[in-house]
Amino acid sequence: MNNELFQPIQFKQLVAKNKLVMSPMCTYQSLEEDGMVTPFHLTHYESRAIGQIGTIMIEATAVQPEGRISTKDLGIWSDDHIGGLQQLNQRIHAHGALSAIQLGHAGKKAKTNEPAMTPTEKLDDKAHHAKEMTLHDIEETIHAFKQSAIRSINAGFDIIEIHGAHGYLVNQFLSPLTNQREDEYGGSRDNRYRLLKEIIDEVKSVFDGPLFVRISADEYHQDGNQLDDFIYFANQMKQQGVDLIDVSTGGVIQAAIDVFPGYQVKHAETIKHQAQIKTGTVGLITQPQQAEEIIHNERADLVFLGRVLLRDPYWALHAARSLNVDIALPEPYKRGW
Template structure:
């Protein structure tokens, strides 16, 4: 039995294997109101029938001004619950765990009136955000917790907070975007305050598994580096966060040359040095590569992004390549005679 296909318990929720669909915006809310569309059901449903262990639904905005684009999914209003409920049911009906990523784009918003920790733009082509007042911050923290309440009502099993890629939470964490002189800026502890309070508030409404996505390397000499994120991961663990999903970049403009598994060392470092469970992501494409990461305890879970855009049935191919028998959906058994466990 390959370790990639061993079950994993994320707090009380069991995944049938270690394969996770990484959150990926599909920019498909054509009505621009954040409401899920037929497309979302087809897209996530296909990966669920492809036997992905957990599906993380794309960055979903906790407030309209926090959208990455006007066509993002949203959970900023109760009107979003019905569509999300159907989506969670679709995912779960094929045996996948349904997770959702809650986010706020801050200064990287693709809609007008961007806000951020400080009035510093990401680059010359993006908006200069309005510096958030303490009232704005408190309102945003409440938006996260209200979105978590709605995700729970909709039946999601797991929540991921988007703390990476230079979006709002990451902007607060990073000295590159956060120039505040109040209790939300300055020291690492102060810059962590927003995330700390978001977690505390979310936990008022959410007792299920909680993951946080981090940009463990910011690719700028004045930014945060893996050592800073070891400290942050310790705080996350103390706050009862169940998994750190280890990505990188997006706060500073940086040219990097990604290679297979380039971010795995971040997942490995945080896991080894803090004991927090981690997810590895980034150019993980082959079954043997994924198996190696799990078997060598470099991360508990592997998150696949673009490979699952190419191939929704990747877990079935991986099972075949690793010589593992798994449950194949009845309707597809004729196509996978050597993989089916029945």
């Protein structure tokens, strides 16, 4: 099998040196609850860049303080956050990796001191101090994504990803399971897509680099979005100029999910070929040959690595050796590697 995993890939004007991405994973290490980068973040992400992952995507970073998954999340709702993120990018770029930021809003899953925002206020939401979003709230949130995109540019990120998966705010609007609004943001498939559409438009109005969107392409419920809905959403994103769909599943409701190695790859493969758009895949991808097969057989364009990179920052080095591929090594480590 010819190696494909370690070949470069281009997105607009940028080239990633390989098709491996550090998947965004919450670390809950903004210990002062201010959303600021800490020494942990600098070490955590730089070590994976040293380990030769082609693109380092940092964890879900909140566009509004009330949109944090926890009070220890990274934030980008203020210009005060830019300096720390600039340091982080300098460290990532120093090792030849591209940097990416995942802009997120937790919606009703937020756990802060502020009321959690939700598309539709239900009885079960009230226990979580939830607030149904007004049109003004929606407008403010869309603007927050735009302003966060501007800060992402100023901080030096190469790629922006909009978090539309795992039952967080954008996903809550997309899904009929969590969106029972009766205005222009609820009801029909077009209306449920409207929030994401407007966020994409606003981000693209200030950012001309590669734009990714993460989605949950299976809601594990018969009344949730189905495959044709996700193909529709993918086609809409393609028309808007989204460069890649980062395909995950689940998180909208509690569900028993049958997980196995590569259990989400088929979703990425289907969307890639039916919508003719680049996709990334994630989920129990741990072996080099497994990752190579995905790329070689055009099942996805990028492989996002999650927990395996928590266990092994140098997974890419070990994968290259397993696949008999020569890759560039950081000079200080050559004697050991």
